[in-house]
Amino acid sequence: MRKNKIFIPRRQLIRGLIATATFGVSAQLWTGCSNNADRPVSSSSEPDPPNPESESPTDRTTIGFIYVGSKDDFGYNQAHSIGAQSLTAIANLQIVEEANVPETNAVAETMRSMIELDRANAIFPTSFGYFDPYIVELASEFNQVQFFHFGSLFQAGVHPDNIGTYFSYIDEAQYLAGIAAAHVATGGKLGFVAAKPIPLVLRNINSFTLGARSINPDATVQVVFTGNWSEPIKEAEATNSLVDQGIELVTCHVDSPKAVVETAEKRGILICGYHTDQAALAPNGYVTGAIWDWTNIYTNYAEMILAGQSVIDGSIPRTMSGGLAEGFCDLAPYGAMVDSVAQQAVEQARAELIAGDRLIYAGEIRSNQGEVLIAADTQMQRDDPALVKMDWLVEGVIGSPSS
Incomplete structure (x- = not known):
């Protein structure tokens, strides 16, 4: 994100537009807002506004991934995105991604919008600095949504029990x-x-x-x-x-x-x-x-989530970790x-x-x-x-x- 710019997550724009539409805002406003240069990038198309009477969060399984940088950075964010994209071949599973989301309240807005607009059942906010206060606060508010964070910051009895962690001994x-x-x-x-x-x-x-x-x-x-x-x-x-x-x-x-x-x-x-x-x-x-x-660990999580398992009731382990033996890390070719x-x-x-x-x-x-x-x-x-x-x-x- 460039300095001196206001960061407005893509889905926050959608929520605002849905709200203002009830007061007769014209379609021209939509076009103007959609050209904001500083909004994060997403691989998913914009969903229609949810209709609570015709759709319920249990009608589909959606998993969201959030990255602090670009998905083609040849680095940390690209590695996570490669893992997320590997899940697109799994039936009955929808993947939504949001890139370039800073470690500020912007990530809270992005998580909220994934839940409210995309009907996300589980979210993987991948950056270290997303955890406290942002994941902690959203997990408290949406206690039936599962949040999985890379690292080992979770403390039992301190943080909400719908948070899981994963770690690779890289x-x-x-x-x-x-x-x-x-x-x-x-x-x-x-x-x-x-x-x-x-x-x-x-x-x-x-x-x-x-x-x-x-x-x-x-x-x-x-x-x-x-x-x-x-x-x-x-x-x-x-x-x-x-x-x-x-x-x-x-x-x-x-x-x-x-x-x-x-x-x-x-x-x-x-x-x-x-x-x-x-x-x-x-x-x-x-x-x-x-x-x-991350292909292995994200596939494991997706299969458990699709099977109805949850970190809340303990059927998904609170922490998943592994190294070379578990295929969670490797060496690049020589x-x-x-x-x-x-x-x-x-x-x-x-x-x-x-x-x-x-x-x-x-x-x-x-x-x-x-x-x-x-x-x-x-x-x-x-x-x-x-x-x-x-x-x-x-x-x-x-x-x-x-x-």
Whole structure:
């Protein structure tokens, strides 16, 4: 959304038009409003105003998806949209999507309109910042609609019981990407452009670093935080700065890796992507990347919802989570520079992670300040609560969570 513009969700416009129509507003008003340049984009056609006497919310199953950015961002939002679009082949299911919805009251209006106009039975507002207060408030108001949020922010007894959460241990794929990175960047100088130092981001940085150092114990990962999820100018500047400091390979955790990937390609260094496959943006330097696979998890949810199950009565789990073993994440295809030796190392680690024979967070692990984080005789499973609250960076990372 451009600055200094008023954000009016598409469906909020429809509700206003329906209301004013009762006072005789002409069709010309509809045409004028429909050209608002700042309204979010949707893949669904505009529905007719609902008629409570002829249609009930139970006549059909509709699932809504809301994204904070564009559906073709080569990143976080595109990955979710790919998962949502995979559901269009399921019979008796309608999918509605809304893109470019900021983490403001705009998302509350979008959710309300999906419920009131599209008759949504379940909504997946995918951005981290949508949860509180927006999802919490709408879930309290519409207590028969199910809301599913990516992350682990739900608290039993605090938040409405029609909220579910889902989570992917994508740091497993980041660990594998780190192994590939250490094989191709033989000098061991790696870079990481990150948005915010929240636990999920720190976990990806740490897992990537631990993967790389499992191959090259002297490898370092220099981190630059941009301060926000989508800052393409800062992301390009950060990438250039890392290249200027001799970084051989860069990866990232931002909403859209496009700026990082394209900048790295122009500067002639190697790249590991994130969220989706960005190989098309960097045909010379793309190594691989940790990617989400929301198709599996969204299909699971859709099938349960169509079967009449609900997070409210516990027939849908409060939290659904998985990693490589469950098909919730994966690696993008390898670039030509990843030889058979590197591929074999990555695939062996993958098999061991899936079988439970390898844990990423098994001691001894020290922080980049020298503090022992995990003792030599301690192993932390991927769902350990301490990992969810991670506020540290491991040895080998150059940077600070407070930077």
